[in-house]
Amino acid sequence: MSYVIALAGNPNCGKTTLFNELTGSRQRVGNWPGVTVDKKEGTYKKNKEILIMDLPGTYSLSPYSAEEVIARDYIVMEKPDAVIDIVDATSIERNLYLTLQILETGIPTVIALNMMDEVEARGDKINAEKLSEILGVPVVPVTARKGKGVPELMAEAVETAKAKKAPKKLPIFDEKLDAAAAKIKEALDAAGEADSGWKAIKLLENDEKVAERVSAELKSQAERIVADSYGAGADLEAVIADQRYQYISRVVKDTVKKGRTGHVETRSDKADKILTNRILALPIFAVIMYLLFACTNSENFLFLGINSPGIWLAGVVETAWGWVTGLVEGLVGNASPWVYSLVIDGIMEGIGAVLGFLPLILVLYVLVSFLEDCGYMARVAFVLDRIFRRFGLSGRAFIPLLQGFGCSVPAVMATRTMESEKDRKITTILCGFMPCGAKLPIFALIVSTLFADSNQTAVTYSLYIFSIVVAIIVSLLLNKFVYKDETSNFIMELPQYRIPTVKTIAMHGWEKVKAYAQKAGTVIFVSTILIWFLSNFNIDSFNGNNAAANEDGSIMCEMDDSFMAGLGNVLAPIFKPQGFGEWRPAAAIVTGWIAKENVVVTFAQLYDEDVSPEYLEGYFSQYSPEELEELGFEGGTYDPEAAPDIYSESILFEGGDENALPTLHEDIPTKSAAYAYMVFNLLCMPCFAAVGAMKRELKTWKELGKAVGVQMLTAYVVSLLVNVIGGLFMN
């Protein structure tokens, strides 16, 4: 017999920690862990018959924001066999408020008193047996972070699910309220409504969602019952909340022994005095963001003259991949030219171009998850609220936007935590502007090739700033002209600061590597083959014309005549004003919509040809003899033998690394055009996976069309401005 056990509780009470503890590596979580905004299921690692459902956190069963609706609907409509209600024992009073509502649903429940170690450290004592006696359900003290008490908890939960025992009714409300509830329940029963007891209370509470689900007849009947005993239009919601809290304070008085009375200043309070300080908060945040970036993608780490951990690791991966490519080259060396081309120029080159950036993304991701796990994120959201409000957003938007630095998909999903629809819509659009991990390779490639003589770190960093500035301006414009609702309030619980365990961080990192490997092995692998095919074949490949024309009988064509060139040539004129109106950059943008990494894959394949002697001669013919001498040609005369070395060391490639593409500057000839190209890729429609997530959040095709339209328009206009204005001083 299999059972479904749901984990419910307040946000940040440790549900996901417990979920991971229970399910181990078998969890089916999203590719990118983060704030839980969707339900996730897994099987209990010690008994595969038991399905564990992790729900988004909620403060009440009358939901306020979209992700709370998911939790409520699951508990009330799907009816798990049992609920484990996780109570953060350090704030037991507030947490029991949800507990009472869960008990009202009549679903078999077990209470997990989590964070008992912190309660004990404070010198407080909670009498779990007494609490269990009063509430009539099992209560198990646990410390989910350390796995303490978890087996006992599961044993109780399974017992409870098997027994199917509904929690008893508690004497929470006074007689008058109980009588009104009983009358409504009677009416609901007469109409054959299920869960009548729970619905009766919700109707008293004026819960709109429940009121929508019952008939108009029942709704007005309930209103009459309320009017009879409390007078017309009485606001029972506050009365009910009040009576629940009063009941809780009686329970807490009987079960909790405080070590010290009154609020004792904790380490979190002390940390907050600095981190949310009215003057220091923003500078501290700026420094942290800079460090985040410096660790990831800096060739002069903290001005120490060494590579950052991210760059260093990237070097290691590149070396390893080069070695693997060497092996594979040996294997296919004797194969037919098109197989060799597919395997080496297509797959190995393409995947390698993407894989090399995994370390950068990994380092960034681990650092962001550290910030998320330690409790700082909520503070930043709060500190930034005032600034965000000026641009017509709540500080809450910060969390999705920061997640957007990792990946747009979870970022877009995280917009659910915002209660105003306007904030959600705008933030969904802005998430697409963030420099996600997959865009990082585009920047790195272009910067190392076309900005080789500039401060490369500064150029990349400027793109991050750029994305934020654009997001601000677009938000202002959208607030002014498109979505004119009110900005939502900022209400957020500030969790205790906790130092994340190495285990959690390592797990996040590992999940990330796994997800990335999966992506490289599926979407990007297939794209790589597709891009190779489109770039090396055309119609004539299949009617024998190529085979007849080519000396070796190959059916492949010149890249300039390929399908890809056809596609790129259609789009290229559109980008003339941006300075990169050539078929290769234009086609790469399109492949980037499948996955942004594809831009790099496409470049790696399209610009892979060796620099020929003819090309070099043409390149250097633009220089006068004096300039040639300056470049290193003895006596100022062109020397074909010295040319390759001088070419790779020429102004353009000074400091350029092995990633640099030697012929990219043919198509993207100026720095302003190169910057515009990066900006266009940064701001335009995100990959299809992210667009799918946007559709889920925005619901309708019309809204999605509007959002993608805004992104495309922004990308086009801003990149145009970059090329025109940048052209005045960059080139």
Place this chain on the structure above:
Amino acid sequence: MERLMALAMMEIGETRTIQEFHGKEEVKRHLQDLGFVKGEKVQVVGENPSGMILLVKGVRIALNRGLASQIMVA
């Protein structure tokens, strides 16, 4: 009884009791879920340009200034 004042006017370290809320119904409900009920003690533990950090039922909650001025305390 003391006169009502807006929570936003309180100073750091001050403790008062919540009396009423002048704002939208759904926001009121959410505040109640978080422990902001009539008669409940609220202490200001932090303040910055965004708003205030309050201690309610032993939990730190951050509110923006606009919202804090809709909550009346005594």
